[in-house]
Amino acid sequence: MTDASLDELGPVDFVIVEFPAGKSNFTGEMAEELVRLVDAGTIRLIDMLILTKAEDGTIEAMELSDLEDLGPLERLEADLAELLAEEDVVNLAAAMDPGSVAGVLVYENLWAAPFAAAARRAGGQLIANGRIPMQAIIASIEADEELEKVGD
């Protein structure tokens, strides 16, 4: 990848979506929504793996192409890069509970790329990013409410 294309690259994230044993309900809706995000130019799907973790902790990784019926994902599969390495599988599966199945998605946030590139051109550099857990938001609001009660 050239410096120019690197400069235009949006932030790349991964997510692991775990399906605990007996709780999966695949209707195709997830695949359709993923394709919608790609088609809308919101994200570019870079890589995807399906991981299973047995009760004894054994990990198995499947490529998207290993699945029998890809449905709407078939169109995306052809454009995937093999970014994740074998050692990543072990690191990613560390988050999974035994007996679960998980989908791992690696994607470029295309929506953020123009802003990120502009920030770089302005001399800015990303020094931190993160996600605020829903639990933290709830705790913050509840703490505010408690403070208001004390103030009454």
Add this chain to the structure above:
Amino acid sequence: MLRPGRVGRVGVVGAPVAKAAVVTAAVTPGPSPVAKTAVVAAAVTPGRRRRI
């Protein structure tokens, strides 16, 4: 099964991933799941001012 191209390469994740708190666990259990959802919605409502 992993494609051969993934084997032996340097990974990009870097370290074992810790399990994040499950979002639905924060929103759905408890006596009033609807109220908790409303609390979150209020937190991200435009115009909410921070307390310093």
